[in-house]
Amino acid sequence: MSDGRTYVESPIIMATVRLVAPFVLTYGLFITLHGASSPGGGFQGGVIVASVIVMLSFAYGIDPTWEWLDKRVLVGITSGGIAVFAALALGPILLGTGGDFLELGSYPVIPNPWKYGIELVEVGIAMTVAGVVIVLFFQLARGAMPPGGSPYAKPSAQRVPSRSRGEAAQPGTESADQSGDETADQTGHEVSDEPVDRTDTPTDADSSATDSGRSTPVDDGSDRPSPADEGDDRR
Amino acid sequence: MITLLEAGLLVFIVLSALMTAILRDVLAAIIVFGAYSLGMAVLWIVLRAPDVGLTEAAVGAGIMTVLLLVSIARTTRLTGIELRPVEINWGVAALCGLFVLAILATVPALPDMGQTVGNPVFGEIYNHYVTMAYEQTHVENVVTAILVAYRGFDTLGEATVVFTAGVAVLTVLRREVDA
Amino acid sequence: MIEGPVSTILFAGALGFVTISIVLLGRILVGPTMQDRVIALNVVGSNVVVVIALLAAAMELPAFLDVALVYALLNFLMSIAISKFTVEQGGVL
Numbered sequence: 001m002s003d004g005r006t007y008v009e010s011p012i013i014m015a016t017v018r019l020v021a022p023f024v025l026t027y028g029l030f031i032t033l034h035g036a037s038s039p040g041g042g043f044q045g046g047v048i049v050a051s052v053i054v055m056l057s058f059a060y061g062i063d064p065t066w067e068w069l070d071k072r073v074l075v076g077i078t079s080g081g082i083a084v085f086a087a088l089a090l091g092p093i094l095l096g097t098g099g100d101f102l103e104l105g106s107y108p109v110i111p112n113p114w115k116y117g118i119e120l121v122e123v124g125i126a127m128t129v130a131g132v133v134i135v136l137f138f139q140l141a142r143g144a145m146p147p148g149g150s151p152y153a154k155p156s157a158q159r160v161p162s163r164s165r166g167e168a169a170q171p172g173t174e175s176a177d178q179s180g181d182e183t184a185d186q187t188g189h190e191v192s193d194e195p196v197d198r199t200d201t202p203t204d205a206d207s208s209a210t211d212s213g214r215s216t217p218v219d220d221g222s223d224r225p226s227p228a229d230e231g232d233d234r235r
Numbered sequence: 236m237i238t239l240l241e242a243g244l245l246v247f248i249v250l251s252a253l254m255t256a257i258l259r260d261v262l263a264a265i266i267v268f269g270a271y272s273l274g275m276a277v278l279w280i281v282l283r284a285p286d287v288g289l290t291e292a293a294v295g296a297g298i299m300t301v302l303l304l305v306s307i308a309r310t311t312r313l314t315g316i317e318l319r320p321v322e323i324n325w326g327v328a329a330l331c332g333l334f335v336l337a338i339l340a341t342v343p344a345l346p347d348m349g350q351t352v353g354n355p356v357f358g359e360i361y362n363h364y365v366t367m368a369y370e371q372t373h374v375e376n377v378v379t380a381i382l383v384a385y386r387g388f389d390t391l392g393e394a395t396v397v398f399t400a401g402v403a404v405l406t407v408l409r410r411e412v413d414a
Numbered sequence: 415m416i417e418g419p420v421s422t423i424l425f426a427g428a429l430g431f432v433t434i435s436i437v438l439l440g441r442i443l444v445g446p447t448m449q450d451r452v453i454a455l456n457v458v459g460s461n462v463v464v465v466i467a468l469l470a471a472a473m474e475l476p477a478f479l480d481v482a483l484v485y486a487l488l489n490f491l492m493s494i495a496i497s498k499f500t501v502e503q504g505g506v507l
Contacts, residue, residue: 013494024487031289031480036374038477039285041382042394047293048484054301055491058498082398085391102387105372114372118383125394132401133298139408141305240425243432250439258443262500266451267442269492273462274435276485280469280478288466288481296459297488301495308499 010059017059025052032126036118042125049126050133062141069134078131084124088117241281248274261310265303272296282348286378424472431461431468448500452493459489 032045057065092099092106099106104117251271258264272295279288346354368380382390438461441454463486470478 010498013498016490017494020487020490027483027487031484035379036376038376039289039378039480041286041376041379044286044289044293044484047290047298048488051293051297051301051488051491054298055494058301058491058494078398078401082394085394089387089391102391104384104387112373114384115374118372118374118379121383121387121390122379125390128394128398128401132397132404135401136404137298137302137305139404140302141308240429240432243429243436247432247436247439250436254439254443262448262496263442263445263451266448266455266496267439269455269496270435270439270442270458273458273485276481277432277462277465277469280466280481283473283475285475285478285481288478289484292481292484292488296485297491300492304495304499 014059017055021052021055024055025049028052028126028130032122033119035122036115042122043129045122046126046129047133050130050137053134054137057138057141062138066138066142069138074131074135077127078135079128081124081127081129081131084127085121088121088124241278244274244278244281248278261307262304265300265307268303269296269300272299286376421472421474424468428465428468428472431465435461448496452496452500455496456489456493459485459492463489 028045028048028051030045031040031048032042035041035045053065053069088104089102092103093101095106095108097106097108104121105114107113107117110116248271251267251274254267255264255271258267272291275295276288276291279285279291346356351357364377364381364385368377368384369375372380372384374380374384435458438454438458442451442458445451463482466478466482466485470476470482
């Protein structure tokens with residue numbers, strides 16, 4: 001989606017995210033690393049760190065953010081977190097200092113082995129959780145906004161509940177297979193071929209223009225239906 | 236005053252939970268679900284469980300809403316259907332009400348909040364954790380100490396479950412991470 | 415519970431904010447537009463931040479402010495997620 005059709009640029013959100021993101025990231029790391037002394041820990045901190053990426057992708061577009069991310073780092077932190085935890089758990093046995101499995105207190109040399117061991121474990125948990133949440137979000141979100149709009153944003157049928165069920169199935173199944181640009185264009189065709197009655201939405205100019213045979217819904221991102229139409233639909 | 240506050244919070248939570256079920260528009264239901272999780276977090280704070288409140292804040296308010304949103308973005312919106320009110324099956328509702336009454340009838344038998352005498356929660360294990368956790372682990376937050384030190388095996392399993400879930404999602408959605 | 419006039423006032427303030435949140439649920443229920451609901455949710459979120467801060471002060475447990483901070487930061491994420499979603503692709507839902 002390099003043409004940016006599906007991405008509505010908002011200077012307010014971009015500026016705010018640019019301002020807020022570093023603080024959220026710092027706070028997530030604080031929650032993770034300070035979990036031993038204050039509320040928090042690896043799970044919460046990891047989720048907050050991941051929400052920074054989610055925030056960035058909402059401000060700068062989901063696909064550009066996904067391309068910007070280094071996937072090797074993602075895989076690295078996700079499996080690395082478990083590896084850190086497992087290594088710390090096995091360490092007391094492997095070192096041969098007489099510790100049991102997960103007995104973090106038996107590490108030599110380190111001044112306060114329980115506390116720092118626990119904090120390292122928290123870091124491991126946070127790495128795994130952050131990686132999994134980021135991957136989960138992007139796997140769900142990448143196909144969710146195909147060119148021409150998500151099916152959810154299109155009014156499939158107005159005031160005709162019985163038929164809307166039937167029509168709902170079509171775009172849903174289209175986007176269910178992995179929509180690259182081709183399948184997504186097909187989705188646009190599918191929607192444009194449907195005989196949707198729009199007698200009660202006269203202001204919805206751009207989507208009816210799409211319906212009347214334009215092959216690709218190019219300018220969908222620019223104009224919106226009027227609030228009056230809006231209130232009519234919503235109730 | 237705190238009792239009134241708890242009552243208000245419970246009203247808020249129950250109302251938002253009911254609205255999540257009643258609203259036909261999925262997007263509106265997600266928004267109410269966000270409100271529900273906000274109410275829950277305050278309740279955790281009132282019950283003095285900041286760790287759980289923090290989890291509720293991070294997961295319920297932040298990530299859960301976003302994940303639900305991107306999930307319904309793949310679906311089609313039924314604009315006609317939400318006009319109709321929810322058809323309530325009164326038989327099922329009565330059955331649910333009976334269950335709720337049966338469960339509520341046991342509530343007075345529970346020990347009061349914070350009651351130490353005759354409360355099975357405050358037993359030997361509780362005393363051991365509260366008195367020994369700092370001496371044994373030098374960690375101020377008892378929750379973290381229990382989570383990682385006393386029940387580390389459980390937490391290791393939990394982290395593995397999270398990792399496995401991530402791998403499973405990658406497999407199911409069939410999007411390979413292009414390295 | 416900590417007793418005293420100050421914490422009673424703080425609890426009363428928190429109760430007031432919770433009452434406002436309950437009223438706001440009505441706005442979320444009736445809508446009518448999605449913007450109304452998003453704004454109402456945002457106000458509920460801000461209320462929750464204040465309530466948690468008041469409770470932290472009333473119970474004299476400053477560690478609880480961490481939770482308020484998380485909410486203040488993530489409430490923003492929730493709002494932009496819903497609002498970006500509702501204006502996506504040339505239509506206000």
